Amino acid sequence: MRILCLGNDLLADDSLGSIVAEQIRQLAPPNVEVVSTAESGFHLLDYVLDTRCLVVVDTVVSGSAPPGTIYAFHDHELQVVPGGSPHYVGLNETLALARQLGLSVAEEVVFLAVEAADCLTLGAEVHPAVQEAIPRLLGMLRNLMHDGTPAVAAKDPATL
Amino acid sequence: MPEGKKSTLQQQEGAAKANAQRHITIDPITRLEGHGKVDIFLDGTGKVERAYFQVPELRGFEKFVQGRPAEEMPQITSRICGVCPTAHHMAATKALDDLYHVDPPPAAKKIRELIYSTFYVEDHALHFYFLGGPDFVVGPEAPAAQRNVLGVIAKVGVETGKKVIAMRRRLRDLIALVGGKVAHPVFGLPGGVAKRLTPEMQKQFQEVAADAVNFAEFTLQVFEDVVLKNSDYVSLILSDAYTHRTYYMGMVDDSNQVNFYDGSIRVVTPEGAEWKKFRPQEYLDNIAEHVEPWSYVKFCYLKPVGWKGFNEGADSGIYSVAPLARLNAADGMATPLAQQAYAKFYSTLGGKPVHNTLANHWARVVELFYAAERMKELADDPEITEANVRTLPKATPTEGVGIVEAPRGTLIHHYWTDERGIVKKANLIVATQGNAARMAMSVEKAAKALISGPDIPEGVLNKVEMAFRAYDPCHGCATHSLPGSMPLMIRLRRQNGDTLATLRRDFNGSVHRE
Numbered sequence: 001m002r003i004l005c006l007g008n009d010l011l012a013d014d015s016l017g018s019i020v021a022e023q024i025r026q027l028a029p030p031n032v033e034v035v036s037t038a039e040s041g042f043h044l045l046d047y048v049l050d051t052r053c054l055v056v057v058d059t060v061v062s063g064s065a066p067p068g069t070i071y072a073f074h075d076h077e078l079q080v081v082p083g084g085s086p087h088y089v090g091l092n093e094t095l096a097l098a099r100q101l102g103l104s105v106a107e108e109v110v111f112l113a114v115e116a117a118d119c120l121t122l123g124a125e126v127h128p129a130v131q132e133a134i135p136r137l138l139g140m141l142r143n144l145m146h147d148g149t150p151a152v153a154a155k156d157p158a159t160l
Numbered sequence: 161m162p163e164g165k166k167s168t169l170q171q172q173e174g175a176a177k178a179n180a181q182r183h184i185t186i187d188p189i190t191r192l193e194g195h196g197k198v199d200i201f202l203d204g205t206g207k208v209e210r211a212y213f214q215v216p217e218l219r220g221f222e223k224f225v226q227g228r229p230a231e232e233m234p235q236i237t238s239r240i241c242g243v244c245p246t247a248h249h250m251a252a253t254k255a256l257d258d259l260y261h262v263d264p265p266p267a268a269k270k271i272r273e274l275i276y277s278t279f280y281v282e283d284h285a286l287h288f289y290f291l292g293g294p295d296f297v298v299g300p301e302a303p304a305a306q307r308n309v310l311g312v313i314a315k316v317g318v319e320t321g322k323k324v325i326a327m328r329r330r331l332r333d334l335i336a337l338v339g340g341k342v343a344h345p346v347f348g349l350p351g352g353v354a355k356r357l358t359p360e361m362q363k364q365f366q367e368v369a370a371d372a373v374n375f376a377e378f379t380l381q382v383f384e385d386v387v388l389k390n391s392d393y394v395s396l397i398l399s400d401a402y403t404h405r406t407y408y409m410g411m412v413d414d415s416n417q418v419n420f421y422d423g424s425i426r427v428v429t430p431e432g433a434e435w436k437k438f439r440p441q442e443y444l445d446n447i448a449e450h451v452e453p454w455s456y457v458k459f460c461y462l463k464p465v466g467w468k469g470f471n472e473g474a475d476s477g478i479y480s481v482a483p484l485a486r487l488n489a490a491d492g493m494a495t496p497l498a499q500q501a502y503a504k505f506y507s508t509l510g511g512k513p514v515h516n517t518l519a520n521h522w523a524r525v526v527e528l529f530y531a532a533e534r535m536k537e538l539a540d541d542p543e544i545t546e547a548n549v550r551t552l553p554k555a556t557p558t559e560g561v562g563i564v565e566a567p568r569g570t571l572i573h574h575y576w577t578d579e580r581g582i583v584k585k586a587n588l589i590v591a592t593q594g595n596a597a598r599m600a601m602s603v604e605k606a607a608k609a610l611i612s613g614p615d616i617p618e619g620v621l622n623k624v625e626m627a628f629r630a631y632d633p634c635h636g637c638a639t640h641s642l643p644g645s646m647p648l649m650i651r652l653r654r655q656n657g658d659t660l661a662t663l664r665r666d667f668n669g670s671v672h673r674e
Contacts, residue, residue, distance in 0.1 A: 010224075010239055038239065039343045042286055045325070097290070097309045101321045122224040122240065 001032045002051040006058040008038040012124035013116035016059050054106035059116035067117040068129030075109035200607050211604035230581045234348045246279040247566035253348030255573040259560025260350040260553035267546040268352035273421040274538040280531035281372050282331040283567045284524050289324050296521045327375050330368050352550030365539035372532040383525050402517040402602050405430040405472045407479035410486030411565045417494040420565040426489045432513040440563040459597040481569025481594035483523035488513035495533035501526045557581040566591045595631045
């Protein structure tokens with residue numbers, strides 16, 4: 001199992017990924033690999049290969065929920081690639097591409113995403129509501145590590 | 161838009177006619193990925209008067225770097241941008257050379273350029289196959305469901321896809337061998353590089369470089385087979401839709417040939433004649449930034465020509481950067497096979513300069529060829545393994561400018577420090593700014609063709625998006641990974657800010673009217 005934490009620690013709420021990575025490393029058993037990176041899109045290819053189960057931690061700014069809201073979902077719950085932005089290669093497209101090319105992609109991919117307030121201000125503090133989400137997120141990750149098999153069949157993150 | 165609101169909208173629409181202008185915003189609602197934001201202003205009759213493209217800018221850069229040692233800049237700036245860290249690292253390192261008045265030894269310069277060429281092969285290849293490919297390899301007229309990375313693979317074949325992935329891996333491993341993590345390069349220092357290239361490392365570079373040249377040849381063949389043999393594509397490149405007659409800017413060597421790492425900045429007129437060639441340190445005499453009251457985007461223009469609004473032609477200071485601009489601004493390519501590809505590019509497209517924005521995809525393949533050949537030249541250079549890779553800075557730092565050609569265009573770093581090398585002020589002009597005005601003109605062309613009155617037609621999202629996508633704008637430095645389609649929101653507004661109607665596409669790809 002690999003926990004892939006995304007985000008740039010220079011950019012306000014975007015620091016979430018690296019903060020979570022640092023904390024979850026202390027708790028992770030030897031069979032769980034923790035990776036933290038500020039890379040994006042197609043550059044994430046290397047991180048989705050050669051593990052059975054991948055958990056992605058990231059921030060989103062959807063504007064449709066208050067900062068600190070946690071979304072949990074499987075990759076197959078996301079929009080299928082066709083019909084997406086023709087230009088952009090995101091993590092979902094990277095996964096689809098890697099699968100189509102027959103690479104050894106994680107069989108199970110779970111996203112834990114936290115609604116952020118600001119990911120564009122250099123050197124700014126993490127929003128208090130986003131900070132408050134961290135212990136809950138760590139709890140969810142602990143459950144995932146404990147089970148070995150992510151149990152995010154339900155969209156409700158409360159099930160974790 | 162719910163039915164019940166329609167009559168209200170019509171009433172508001174009637175009232176809004178009294179206003180001189182209305183305002184439509186196509187606004188990203190997340191930073192998950194492409195951050196394009198499009199502002200469209202309507203005149204009193206509902207016709208598009210002006211449209212502007214903008215990307216959200218990072219805030220607080222000036223404040224963040226003030227008081228930090230200048231030597232941290234190559235690390236800080238490359239960490240800010242997750243898309244092209246190597247370009248920022250290189251521009252910052254060159255700015256430090258200038259700041260400390262130090263000239264790196266020949267081997268150090270060659271190592272830097274070798275790494276930079278390696279990065280270019282990777283970046284241009286990924287762009288051609290996976291980012292530009294959906295519009296170009298698959299085709300803008302293809303059904304939306306096929307215009308994605310999977311459609312590209314369907315067209316070029318799984319084996320080709322695997323070839324690209326394998327090449328990418330080898331190139332990245334080489335960058336890491338010298339520069340540390342690709343996302344956080346650490347090799348550039350004022351006056352040189354941190355690590356010499358051993359003969360063993362040189363051998364690895366030589367092997368991959370030879371394969372990179374073959375890979376470039378293969379890619380050009382793919383382009384010729386898939387694109388050039390299809391007359392529809394060629395006429396699309398030449399179509400008027402995204403054509404603008406502007407100035408072009410790019411870095412050139414002493415023979416006026418394209419160079420990504422070092423040289424002078426050359427600008428040609430819309431007719432293709434040299435307008436000026438200047439040293440990086442003279443950029444402030446030649447480039448100025450225009451600010452519109454409604455936007456935080458700074459639109460670059462040629463200072464001596466002046467800002468004459470969003471207009472093309474020799475009287476308007478608007479210029480363009482990136483692959484097509486670099487080819488237009490130079491007299492040729494410094495390596496033989498790339499030069500052949502360059503000559504064919506212009507003979508097919510009717511001579512220099514080429515004004516068709518969609519030709520950027522082809523220009524990128526020509527540059528990919530040059531980057532691979534240059535990588536091989538440098539890897540084969542016996543001087544590159546010399547042990548002396550650092551000239552120690554001794555002079556008191558003052559100010560420094562570093563310019564490189566990033567894959568997306570001319571990238572400028574400028575720092576001012578105190579005598580201890582502590583940053584007092586920093587100025588960055590990123591590639592996308594160089595294209596901002598021209599992109600706005602393309603978006604405006606598309607918007608004028610599609611929008612008339614307060615209704616927002618469904619197709620407008622993709623067509624307007626295509627207008628700026630052709631420029632490959634770097635969508636800010638916080639672009640991320642999570643899923644789906646580029647979130648966009650078009651808001652139709654009265655001048656006082658009241659929203660008349662909203663069309664929104666979420667990141668799960670669903671479209672809502674509100």
